Amino acid sequence: MEWQKAAEELNGGMFVKVMTDEQMEVLRKQIAVYAIICQQLVDLHKSLTAQNDLAAGVRLGNMYCDPLITSGMHKITSRQRWTPTPMQLQILERIFEQGTGNPSRIRIQEITTELSQHGQISQTNVSNWFQNRRARSKRKQHSATPVNDSESDQLEKEIGDTDTK
C-alpha cells in the first residue's frame, strides 16, 4: 500500500506505517458512505419485500451471504460452526475495543443476549470469540519485519515469544 512505504524516511530510528491526514479523511468518508448506503439499502429492500428479514443474515466477514441475497446459490443448512454476522462482528469489535479486558460470565450473558437479536449465537461463541480475539491481538503487536525489496509488503504478525513452556 502506498502510504506505508511513504513512511519510513521520516525519522531516524522510527519505522511506522503512516497515513496522511488527507488519506485518513478519504478513508473515513468512504467508510461512512458505505455504512450509510448499506443501512439505507437494507431499509429500502425491506420495505420492498415485506416478506422476509433480509438484514438479519448477511454474513460477510470472510464473505458469506445468506440465501436471500445469493438467490438459490446454496442450501440454507450449510454451516456447522458459528459465523458472526457483520452486525454481530461490529458489536463485538466495539466491545473489545472499549478495553473492558476480560468479560465476566455475566457480561458474556448480556452480550450474548444482545447479539442474539442479530443472529444465532451462544455464550460459548462469545466466550470463544473474546478469547481468540485477545490472544491474536496480542500476538500481532509489532510488525517491523524488513520487506523483501523484490516483492510484497505483506502484513506481519509475530509468533508469540513465550518460550517458557
Place this chain on the structure above:
Amino acid sequence: MEWQKAAEELNGGMFVKVMTDEQMEVLRKQIAVYAIICQQLVDLHKSLTAQNDLAAGVRLGNMYCDPLITSGMHKITSRQRWTPTPMQLQILERIFEQGTGNPSRIRIQEITTELSQHGQISQTNVSNWFQNRRARSKRKQHSATPVNDSESDQLEKEIGDTDTK
C-alpha cells in the same frame, strides 16, 4: 476511532497519522465488507426493481455515491501473500520429511532464521506452512471421507508424492 488520536507529530512541521498493522487490517476488512454488502444489495435491488439506474450511481435519500469510489479502493482491499522461494520450499520440505512432527516455537525460530537467508520470511509464514502441510498431508491419506460435505471446494488428488516418510 482509536488510531485517530494516535496521531503523532513526528517531525517539526509534519503531522501524520499512524496505524499499526492490526488497525490497518481491521480497516481493510471493514471497507471490504461494506463494499461487498453494497454491491450485493445494489445487485439485488436492481434485479427486484426492473429499473436500471442503480448501478450507474446510487441515489438514496439526500446522498449520492459515485460508484467509482469502490473501484479506487483496490489498493486498500487487496492483500498480498508470502510465496516461498524454491530454495525455501526445498528446505521446508526436507525438514517436514524428517518427520519431526510438530516444530516447536524455538524450532520455528531457527527455521525462520535459516530460511531468511534465502528470502523474506517470517515465523508466522513458517508456522502456517507447517500447519498447512501437516493438515493437507493428513487429508490426502484419508482421501475417502465417508461424510461428504455439500460443497467441498477442493478435490484432492494424488500427485507425485515426495513424502517418502
Place this chain on the structure above:
DNA sequence: AAGCTATGAATGAAGG
C-alpha cells in the same frame, strides 16, 4: 481473458 488448482492465511473451537 477466463477458469482452475494449489496453497498461504484467517478463524471458530477443542484440549491442556
Place this chain on the structure above:
DNA sequence: CCTTCATTCATAGCTT
C-alpha cells in the same frame, strides 16, 4: 490463558 486442529477464505500461477 496458550497451543493446536479443522475448515474455510482468498489469491498467485497455470492451463485453456
